Amino acid sequence: MKNITVAVPSDTYYRARIWAAKHMTSVSCIVGKMLKNMADQTPSDPPPRSKKPTVKL
Numbered sequence: 001m002k003n004i005t006v007a008v009p010s011d012t013y014y015r016a017r018i019w020a021a022k023h024m025t026s027v028s029c030i031v032g033k034m035l036k037n038m039a040d041q042t043p044s045d046p047p048p049r050s051k052k053p054t055v056k057l
Helices: 010-022 027-041
Strands: none
Touching: 010 027
16 A cells, blocks of 8 residues: 555645545545546556657758
8 A cells, every 4th residue: 555645725625524524434545445446447558649740840
């Protein structure tokens, strides 16, 4: 398990803590689940980026 630091406005953090308490969880758990859901929906090997055309002067 890795730890991360996330910066959010104070009012956002406060409201997230209230929501988490009402749902008997933590802000850390909420963020972890959101990141896992995002990672699960993202292909592990993204397609290669197309090269931008080179402009010669």
